[in-house]
Amino acid sequence: MHEAGYNFAYLDEQTKRAIRRGLLKAVAIPGHQVPFASREMPLPYGWGTGGIQLTAALLGREDVLKVIDQGADDTTNAVSIRRFFARTAGVATTTRVVEATLIQTRHRIPEAPLAEGQIVVFQVPIPEPLRWMEASERETRRMHALKEYGLMHVSLYEDVARHGRIAKTYDYPVMVAGRYLMSPSPIPKFDNPKLDRSPALQLFGAGRERRLYAVPPYTEVNSLDFDDHPFTVERWSQPCALCGATDSYLDEIITDDAGTRMLVCSDTDHCGARRAERPAEECTP
Amino acid sequence: MSDDEVLLRVRGLTHRYGARTACAQVDFDLHPGEVLGIVGESGAGKSTLLHCLATRLQPSAGTVEYRCADGRLREVFALSEAERRLLLRTEWGLVHQNPRDGLRMEVSAGGNVGERLMAVGERHYGRIRTQAAHWLAQVEIGAERLDHLPATFSGGMQQRVQIARNLVSRPRLLFMDEPTGGLDVSVQARLLDLLRGLVAQLGLSAIVVTHDLGVVRLLAQRLLVMRGGRVVEQGLTDQVLDDPQHPYTQLLVSSILRV
Amino acid sequence: MEQCIARPATATAPLPARPPMLEVRGLDKHFILHMQGGVRIPVFEGAGFEVRAGECLTLAGPSGAGKSTLLRCLYGNYLVQRGSIRVRHRGEPVELVGAPARRVLDVRRATLGHVSQFLRVIPRVASIDLVMEPLLARGVAADEARARAEALLARLNIPPALWALAPATFSGGEQQRVNIARGFIAEYPVMLLDEPTASLDADNRSIVIQLIQDALARGAAIVGIFHDEEVRAAVGQRSYAVGHTEAAA
Numbered sequence: 001m002h003e004a005g006y007n008f009a010y011l012d013e014q015t016k017r018a019i020r021r022g023l024l025k026a027v028a029i030p031g032h033q034v035p036f037a038s039r040e041m042p043l044p045y046g047w048g049t050g051g052i053q054l055t056a057a058l059l060g061r062e063d064v065l066k067v068i069d070q071g072a073d074d075t076t077n078a079v080s081i082r083r084f085f086a087r088t089a090g091v092a093t094t095t096r097v098v099e100a101t102l103i104q105t106r107h108r109i110p111e112a113p114l115a116e117g118q119i120v121v122f123q124v125p126i127p128e129p130l131r132w133m134e135a136s137e138r139e140t141r142r143m144h145a146l147k148e149y150g151l152m153h154v155s156l157y158e159d160v161a162r163h164g165r166i167a168k169t170y171d172y173p174v175m176v177a178g179r180y181l182m183s184p185s186p187i188p189k190f191d192n193p194k195l196d197r198s199p200a201l202q203l204f205g206a207g208r209e210r211r212l213y214a215v216p217p218y219t220e221v222n223s224l225d226f227d228d229h230p231f232t233v234e235r236w237s238q239p240c241a242l243c244g245a246t247d248s249y250l251d252e253i254i255t256d257d258a259g260t261r262m263l264v265c266s267d268t269d270h271c272g273a274r275r276a277e278r279p280a281e282e283c284t285p
Numbered sequence: 286m287s288d289d290e291v292l293l294r295v296r297g298l299t300h301r302y303g304a305r306t307a308c309a310q311v312d313f314d315l316h317p318g319e320v321l322g323i324v325g326e327s328g329a330g331k332s333t334l335l336h337c338l339a340t341r342l343q344p345s346a347g348t349v350e351y352r353c354a355d356g357r358l359r360e361v362f363a364l365s366e367a368e369r370r371l372l373l374r375t376e377w378g379l380v381h382q383n384p385r386d387g388l389r390m391e392v393s394a395g396g397n398v399g400e401r402l403m404a405v406g407e408r409h410y411g412r413i414r415t416q417a418a419h420w421l422a423q424v425e426i427g428a429e430r431l432d433h434l435p436a437t438f439s440g441g442m443q444q445r446v447q448i449a450r451n452l453v454s455r456p457r458l459l460f461m462d463e464p465t466g467g468l469d470v471s472v473q474a475r476l477l478d479l480l481r482g483l484v485a486q487l488g489l490s491a492i493v494v495t496h497d498l499g500v501v502r503l504l505a506q507r508l509l510v511m512r513g514g515r516v517v518e519q520g521l522t523d524q525v526l527d528d529p530q531h532p533y534t535q536l537l538v539s540s541i542l543r544v
Numbered sequence: 545m546e547q548c549i550a551r552p553a554t555a556t557a558p559l560p561a562r563p564p565m566l567e568v569r570g571l572d573k574h575f576i577l578h579m580q581g582g583v584r585i586p587v588f589e590g591a592g593f594e595v596r597a598g599e600c601l602t603l604a605g606p607s608g609a610g611k612s613t614l615l616r617c618l619y620g621n622y623l624v625q626r627g628s629i630r631v632r633h634r635g636e637p638v639e640l641v642g643a644p645a646r647r648v649l650d651v652r653r654a655t656l657g658h659v660s661q662f663l664r665v666i667p668r669v670a671s672i673d674l675v676m677e678p679l680l681a682r683g684v685a686a687d688e689a690r691a692r693a694e695a696l697l698a699r700l701n702i703p704p705a706l707w708a709l710a711p712a713t714f715s716g717g718e719q720q721r722v723n724i725a726r727g728f729i730a731e732y733p734v735m736l737l738d739e740p741t742a743s744l745d746a747d748n749r750s751i752v753i754q755l756i757q758d759a760l761a762r763g764a765a766i767v768g769i770f771h772d773e774e775v776r777a778a779v780g781q782r783s784y785a786v787g788h789t790e791a792a793a
Contacts, residue, residue, distance in 0.1 A: 053437050153408070503666065527616070
């Protein structure tokens, strides 16, 4: 059941149809930014208004929604978006990847593998990867139209010249289907390989910038690099202090006032599930 | 001497800004290895002409044909935008009077010079860097400045970085708009010597717009004199400057102090 | 008016066997000074002559008669109002009057040399580079060009210490010898010499005379202005009087 006084999933049907038309176009041109008439939402820009509008346009009554923020299901942002749709659409929610039909995310792709039929909606602050190098939108659009992407490599060149390596660790630019340069949103570059040929439909929404774009299932997504400075992902010298995972993205957390640090999975659901599968005595605190 | 060697063929080139005609009925041919100077006072239409040639402005009338590297003579305004932009990044170079217009000020000297290589698909950082260092050396900038931002450079050095940024793609045709303008006299002289050497060494074809007759005397074999948007005189540089025929050219030449 | 001056017989082949290297016909030159109310300054009318390979024609006439102007017209540095200048270039006569700049440049690069009265200094360029330049423009390898330039500068008594310096600070005589080296290095088939020995001392003058005689011996056609009687006697075979009142010879 959803709350009276609002249309299902908050947005009116007209607006949702317009967004879905935009999404169809985006799916047809993988990685290409499609403008859409972004609406005022009952939360400020920067809180995922683009992602929320996409989710609102896509939700059906049978959907099961998962919302994560920096890998966690229980942060303020994730909780309030999940509650928003529970109230306005009355859909079921979950923290489990396997149970979800639609996952809205900020800053992460879940560690658990995605499956066909699932949709991931990414919240995007700045959709234009060339923005930092070329301020003129007119010019960046022309660059996309003509597939002139040398400038993105200039920014990577600057990184290597300054730091001896490509120092970009999140929002690491990718080429989609060998055609469009795309910002994967501020996910860690650790997650970039998960974009490549994912069985799930991946959709991106930028509310303030009024742009949406898509990576259809099984689309090739490559991270830019140099032949002599190839793309690599982060590695940690220790496993997750909680679940012992050696192949997940770890956050450093400070556990007391003395500054004691430990490395734990950023994906809380993944970490919890791993711990639940193991005998209790093997778990560290 | 045959026609098929023409690198750039310009016929009836005219550009109007509304009712005002900035340049009218300009005809000339440029052959490989030639440097053509375009002189005249401010407002004579020479910069407008240059920007039409470099396809930054769409002329109101006339044609500009360029012999592409594949040997075909093609009307540049009939090229697709993608082809034109590629031309401007590979076979052509454009040196602006103000280096800020031709450089990325937030990108290092090496990145500025390497950009054209990356634009055509070079993906080896080490090779890009080697090339950038080579071309910076060609314009007398040491490898220790490779990673510095152009903002930390003097005006003359910025101009040299801009030139290196254009030369890295081994262009066949270079457009230069007052390349020594806005620089101190001693810096101008050094830049001019450098350009003279590079043009000879690389066998460049170039079109240089300037109001400075000293620049064309040193750089250009041929000269167009423009006034009020029209070419009033053209010929060998030394002939036009030593035996000017048109009243305006005589005025222009006589106003230069003989050294 | 053309007069023949007797000259000691040297080893030149019979002249009629050779085609003219330079044919000048009906040349008119005047200046119009638009800055001075369009006043017309006549220089010469109907100038004409021929010069064959191995032959040296001296231009005669009082100062101001237009001898230098005529040489500059032949070089394409000044425009003529009327007439014909044909230079034998790569085996064919080529008309220079009205020729496109590119053709004139090609003729200058391969065939036609001009030694002006004074070195027109290109700022900040080393003497050796100035001298090498005509060879480099023809595609001669830098090493060879440098070797030949050094040999010529040495022959003209320019001390090696000066070779790497720009000639702006040199004495008049040194500048002129750099100028001569630049003019002679490319061994042009047709040479225009405008008082090459002015401002030279006797020793250097005789070296230049020798250079001119060498050029004639290899078959160069030369048109020259020589004020110095000694030079004229040593190299001049015929003379041509320049003036606006003269008819074609």
